[in-house]
Amino acid sequence: MGLKIIVCIKSVIVNPANQSVVRTSDSCELNPFDRPALEQALRMKEAMGGTVTALSMGPESSAFTLHEAMAMGVDHGVLVSDPALVGSDTLATSTVLAAALKRLEPFDLAFFGTRSADSDTGHVGPQTAVLLDLPMVTWAHSIESSETGLLVERRIDGFLERYELPFPSMLTFHPNSVEPRDLGLSGINGAFEEGEIQRWGLSDLDLSPSVVGEKGSPTRVLSLSRAHSTKKCEFLDGTAEEQVEELLRRLLDSGLIG
Amino acid sequence: MDTFLTDKNRAVRRSVRAFCERELGPIAKEIDQEASFPWEVVEKMGKLGYFGIQVPKTLGGAGMDSVSYIIVIEEISRVCAGLGLCVTVHNSVGVYPLLAFGSEEQKKKWVPPLARGEKIGAFCFTEPNAGSDTAGIEATAIRNGNHYLVNANKVFVTNGGVADVCLIFARTDPNAGRKGISVIVAERGTPGFVVGDLEDLCGVRSNPVSSIRLYDSQLPLENLLGKEGMGLRIGLTALDAGRIGIAAQAVGIAQAALEEGVRYAKQRRQFGAPIAKHQAVTMMIADMATQVEAARLLTFRSAVLRDQGKPFTKESAMAKLYASEASSKVTDMAVQIHGGYGYSKAYPVERYYRDARVTRIYEGTSEVHHLVIARGVLEE
Known part of the structure; x- marks a missing residue:
């Protein structure tokens, strides 16, 4: 039989936007935090058989990202796109993804990245799990199948947690949990020349316009502008060893490593 | 240029660039200095299809078009011209003649391991x-x-x-x-x-x-x-296609030099301002960017003609001639913008300058390409 795995992915903005966000295939890329989720799904499929479907909500330019996922080895791509979705916050997005996942039922697993590289909220995965009333483990490091479901390892703040999950359930993956594969030329050729993407609008999901887009979004972005940060260069004194010690101490203190 | 690319072409550029920057970027200087062949990276490239770019899938290749081909070569050469050369020569004059002139038995015997990069041509x-x-x-x-x-x-x-x-x-x-x-x-x-x-x-x-x-x-x-x-027919047919790849290699080297020139010009301060604010430097930047883009467009045109099954001998000769000459000029200007540092191995532009020089010599010298182009023009 094999598993039916859905990976929810996002096309993110490559460069910081100025005022308004224009999404095209040139200005967007697959959210780097989604790559480990795709890789985990593809490895599970290779080990246990089944299919992997990539699901994305976004404008038509997101089709590029779905094709990239297909170039990695994903079997199906589904794009939920509708003018009514413009302005959706994370809750509205989760509402749409939950409806799309419902339509894709029955599935065994639904994966997410931990967060998106452009808006960085980390809301969408957990919110979608709540809306579907499915169990979810976030920041998973490794997974293996058990007789009754899935064994999941989660490393966080120096602790190692192990969970057993039933099917269906949902996961977000630690960005460093796995090294995502590179896109091979043959995969790119097949995905972009022959890969078909299923397109759904709001009416396909039986959703009212009032629960999505700006109307369905309790949060609102009031303005968007480029943040200016000042960089300063500092030279450390001492011997090479002392400098390394000092550098490590500062990186640890600032929480950048460790 | 990007205006003319398909989404597939863009995906090729993005994925090859990411791979080369990660895998070849950190070692490009070392393998140049030590004149060593990076087998580990080559094996990975083989698995990703870089050694059978236009080989049909049935023979183990990626079945790509010529435009995607020049993008792959440009992107590898932008990071490491020696590997760009390896990949283009293998694909265009190593494997392609077997596909174009080989019997079915010969293709089955030699092409699949070559296309997978397990063997080099x-x-x-x-x-x-x-x-x-x-x-x-x-x-x-x-x-x-x-x-x-x-x-x-x-x-x-x-x-x-x-x-x-x-x-x-x-x-x-x-x-x-x-x-x-x-x-x-x-x-x-x-x-x-x-x-x-x-x-x-x-x-x-x-x-x-x-x-x-x-x-x-x-x-x-x-x-x-x-x-x-x-023999000569096979050789000249292979070289017609091969020089599109060398043109792409020259474009890649020039693109790298342009990027380094721009980066340095913005950083380096003289007379109280970044040298990118000095008009003499901006003239060079403008010439470099224009020549890189013109070379890329000529290369692109010859690849498109090849994909369309139209004659491209004169056009690929123009692309190779212009791109190799432009690459020499652009890398020379990148050295000039860097001043004394450009002549030092501390910066990569001296490598680009050395790498670019040979593109005017191999797979037909600039002089031979002048003859090919003139013949094509006079026969029209």
Whole structure:
């Protein structure tokens, strides 16, 4: 039989936007935090058989990202796109993804990245799990199948947690949990020349316009502008060893490593 | 330029760039200095299809178009010109002649391992007395029973030090002039097959360019590619396509030099301002960017013509001539913008400058390409 795995992915903005966000295939890329989720799904499929479907909500330019996922080895791509979705916050997005996942039922697993590289909220995965009333483990490091479901390892703040999950359930993956594969030329050729993407609008999901887009979004972005940060260069004194010690101490203190 | 690309082309650029920056970027300087061939990266490239870019899927390749091809070569060369050279020569003049002129048996035997990068191909044409003078080939392949007795002294063989499958241009009929040249496939390991010392080159040093010699090697008759006497036709057909790849390599080197020139010009401060604010430097930046883009567009046009099945001999000659000359000029300007630091190995532009120089020489010199272009124009 094999598993039916859905990976929810996002096309993110490559460069910081100025005022308004224009999404095209040139200005967007697959959210780097989604790559480990795709890789985990593809490895599970290779080990246990089944299919992997990539699901994305976004404008038509997101089709590029779905094709990239297909170039990695994903079997199906589904794009939920509708003018009514413009302005959706994370809750509205989760509402749409939950409806799309419902339509894709029955599935065994639904994966997410931990967060998106452009808006960085980390809301969408957990919110979608709540809306579907499915169990979810976030920041998973490794997974293996058990007789009754899935064994999941989660490393966080120096602790190692192990969970057993039933099917269906949902996961977000630690960005460093796995090294995502590179896109091979043959995969790119097949995905972009022959890969078909299923397109759904709001009416396909039986959703009212009032629960999505700006109307369905309790949060609102009031303005968007480029943040200016000042960089300063500092030279450390001492011997090479002392400098390394000092550098490590500062990186640890600032929480950048460790 | 990006305006003309398909989403597939863009995905190719993005994925090859990411791979090369991650895998080749950190070692590009070292493999240039040590003149070493990065097998680990080459193996990964093989798995990603870089060694069978336009080979049909049925023979283990990626089945890509020519535009995607030039993008792959440009992106590899932008990071490491020696590897860009390895990949383009392997694909265009190593594998393509087997696809275009090989029998079904020959294709099945040699192409799949070449397309997967498990074996490396080489084009053994140049001899001490034959390069631009294509008919000057002295190597011989004398039919003797069920084999050819081959004697050859091939020099400046790109990939020579690592090549497994070599196309040897030799005279099967010593008295037939240009029509007496044929192509025989020689595999490394054949008795009498000797790889000479690696050339200590000025640039593209990660490519193991060497001589390859055959001393009384007995090669089976079924190793003949096409028919006897077809050698020059096979060679010139391969080079028509091959020089699109060299043009793309030259564009990649020039693009890298442009990026480094711009980066340095914005950082380096003199007379109280970044040198990018000085008009003399901006003139160079403008010339560099314009020449890179013009070279890229000419290369793109020849690739599109090839994809459309239209003649592209003159156009690919124009692309190769312009791109190689532009690459030399652009890398020279990048050195100039860097001043004394540009002449130091502390910065990568001196490498680009050395790498660019040879693109005006191999796969047809600039002078030969002037002749090809003029012939094409005058015949119209």
